[in-house]
Amino acid sequence: MLDKSEYLHPDKECLSRQEIEKLQVERLQATIRHCMNSPFYKKKFEEMGIKPEDIKTVADVRKLPFTTKQDLRDTYPFGMASVPLEKCVRLHSSSGTTGNPTVILHTQKDIDEWANAVARCLHMVGLRPNDVFQNSSGYGMFTGGLGFQYGAERLGMLTVPAAAGNTLRQIKFIKDFGTTAIHAVPSYVTRIKEVMDQQGVDPRRDTKLKVLAIGAEPHSEEQRKRIEEMMGVKAYNSFGMSEMCGPGVAFECKEQNGLHFWEDYYIVEIVDPETLEPVKDGEIGELVLTTLNREAMPLIRYRTRDLTRVLGRTCPCGRNHIRLDRMKGRSDDMMVLRGVNIFPIQIEKILMQFKELSTNYLITLTTDNDNDNMTVEVELAAGIHLSEVLLQSLAKDITRALKDEILLTPHVKLLTLGTLPQTEGKAVRVKDLRTVYQ
Ligand code: AMP
Ligand code: ZN
Numbered sequence: 001m002l003d004k005s006e007y008l009h010p011d012k013e014c015l016s017r018q019e020i021e022k023l024q025v026e027r028l029q030a031t032i033r034h035c036m037n038s039p040f041y042k043k044k045f046e047e048m049g050i051k052p053e054d055i056k057t058v059a060d061v062r063k064l065p066f067t068t069k070q071d072l073r074d075t076y077p078f079g080m081a082s083v084p085l086e087k088c089v090r091l092h093s094s095s096g097t098t099g100n101p102t103v104i105l106h107t108q109k110d111i112d113e114w115a116n117a118v119a120r121c122l123h124m125v126g127l128r129p130n131d132v133f134q135n136s137s138g139y140g141m142f143t144g145g146l147g148f149q150y151g152a153e154r155l156g157m158l159t160v161p162a163a164a165g166n167t168l169r170q171i172k173f174i175k176d177f178g179t180t181a182i183h184a185v186p187s188y189v190t191r192i193k194e195v196m197d198q199q200g201v202d203p204r205r206d207t208k209l210k211v212l213a214i215g216a217e218p219h220s221e222e223q224r225k226r227i228e229e230m231m232g233v234k235a236y237n238s239f240g241m242s243e244m245c246g247p248g249v250a251f252e253c254k255e256q257n258g259l260h261f262w263e264d265y266y267i268v269e270i271v272d273p274e275t276l277e278p279v280k281d282g283e284i285g286e287l288v289l290t291t292l293n294r295e296a297m298p299l300i301r302y303r304t305r306d307l308t309r310v311l312g313r314t315c316p317c318g319r320n321h322i323r324l325d326r327m328k329g330r331s332d333d334m335m336v337l338r339g340v341n342i343f344p345i346q347i348e349k350i351l352m353q354f355k356e357l358s359t360n361y362l363i364t365l366t367t368d369n370d371n372d373n374m375t376v377e378v379e380l381a382a383g384i385h386l387s388e389v390l391l392q393s394l395a396k397d398i399t400r401a402l403k404d405e406i407l408l409t410p411h412v413k414l415l416t417l418g419t420l421p422q423t424e425g426k427a428v429r430v431k432d433l434r435t436v437y438q
Contacts, residue, residue, distance in 0.1 A: 007318075007319075008120045008123035008155075009120055012262075014318060017314075017320050020264065024292060025060075027264075028055050028058075028060075031291065032050065032051075037082040038079075038080055038297075039079060040080050041082070061269065061301065066288070067299050072243070073101075076103060077103045080105075081105050083295055088105045088107055088296050089106060092106070102242070104243055106245070109295050114147060114245040116154060117249070117265060118150065118151020118248035119155040120262070121151070121248055122152060122155050125213070127152075127157060127180075128157075129155065133155075133158070133160065133182075134162050134170070134173060134177070134181070135149055135163070135183050136162050136163070136183065144185075146246075147240065147245070147248060148183045148213070160177055165424045167192055171195060171196055171199060171201055179209060180209060180210050181213065182209065182211075185217050185425065186359070187359070187426075189227050190230075191424075203232050203233070209231065212227065212231060212233055212234070216240070216247075217427055218333070218345050220326075222349050234254075238250075238252075244299070244302070249266065250262065255316055255317050257315065257323060258311040258326070259326065260323055261321060261324060262321055263322055265291070265293055266289045266290060266291060269287075270283070270287060270309060271286050271288050272286075282310060283309055284325075284328060285309065286304065286307060287306045287327075289302050289304060305330045305331045308324045308325050310322060310325075329344060335432070337372050344363060344429045347363060347376060348361065350401045351378055356380060356381055356384050357378050358417055360417075360420050360422075361378040362377045362378075362431065363377075363429060363430045363431070367435040373411065375410060375413060376413070377413045377419075377420060378412070379416065382417055391414055394414065395414055398412045399411075
């Protein structure tokens with residue numbers, strides 16, 4: 001028998017598959033009804049003749065139209081809202097590189113539900129009101145700041161809104177406040193550890209850290225293991241996106257066997273990005289999410305562009321919320337080099353297998369003499385000093401391993417620690433300087 005005290009929301013976390021699907025159908029019908037208040041969906045649903053009664057099973061979600069990021073841009077700023085603006089209390093916006101940014105609106109109920117979802121994730125990995133939670137993530141429009149802030153407070157933890165940056169001060173806070181959990185992007189955790197090393201701070205000896213929540217950017221299982229080893233604590237993958245609220249969409253449980261997506265909040269589909277048809281469990285496809293309890297701006301079949309696959313629908317932790325694999329990347333991140341499709345995460349996975357390397361790397365694509373080339377710059381790990389001969393031999397081994405994975409021979413450059421540009425937000429892993437021929 002499961003011990004209910006393990007769960008923050010046992011009535012939702014311990015639902016059977018049947019109960020989850022029953023709840024999803026009810027909530028999807030209500031969502032469709034509510035979406036009729038949004039000019040965007042009203043038009044679409046009327047054109048397609050969609051009625052809430054058409055939804056009898058979860059699979060009926062496929063009768064509904066997809067929503068894309070372009071739709072959010074086209075209806076910028078408030079054309080997607082399903083409530084009058086005066087009912088909204090918060091706006092988040094994600095910057096676009098081209099065209100309008102996207103706007104996500106929240107009512108007070110949305111903010112409360114969002115905090116509940118994040119609190120549930122943090123509780124799932126063992127955090128309790130007596131923990132001290134340091135949020136070393138950017139605040140402001142980036143949802144990793146306020147999203148974790150409200151969720152950690154909802155759980156009742158002492159919450160330190162440290163934000164990203166000023167790493168010396170972060171380390172002082174971790175020591176002085178007895179911080180037990182940190183949330184940060186993976187690349188920033190690495191930065192914190194580098195500065196700890198410089199300061200002679202050993203996280204195992206000098207801190208009370210026990211949990212890291214890492215997410216907001218793709219990272220490999222190998223990178224997670226590296227982070228766990230260097231910090232001496234468990235690092236749990238946290239997945240979210242502004243369009244769905246922010247963090248709290250999915251999180252790993254203590255089993256660390258994939259991301260539990262909260263299915264009382266979302267309907268999860270994985271589709272073939274070309275045909276838009278569902279793929280089989282275990283096959284990689286594009287993640288499509290439908291919100292089930294959003295008030296200000298419900299989104300129907302939102303194409304996230306994130307690529308992943310279903311791992312299972314049960315878990316030894318007692319939760320039957322679907323488990324998905326860590327993101328392979330976004331379809332927009334895919335590099336096509338001399339006709340070969342490559343994801344940055346494939347390169348990261350190989351680099352992390354070399355103990356001599358740190359987790360900081362940069363992939364640069366260039367055109368030289370009409371040929372596309374890839375250069376992989378990677379910093380050596382702390383304390384690694386090699387002779388010229390050994391450096392060359394290491395670079396050769398890395399090149400060979402990369403070639404086996406990506407079928408192309410990149411130019412590998414080994415750098416000393418701290419040489420590559422540092423970011424406090426999401427890491428920039430690829431610089432594409434190729435000439436575009438029209
Ligand atoms: P934003 O809305 O700006 O916070 O960006 C959301 C996007 O960040 C997602 O669509 C993913 O591409 C990426 N992302 C967030 N969390 C993760 C994660 N844990 N692993 C991989 N990618 C992530
Ligand atoms: Zn689990």
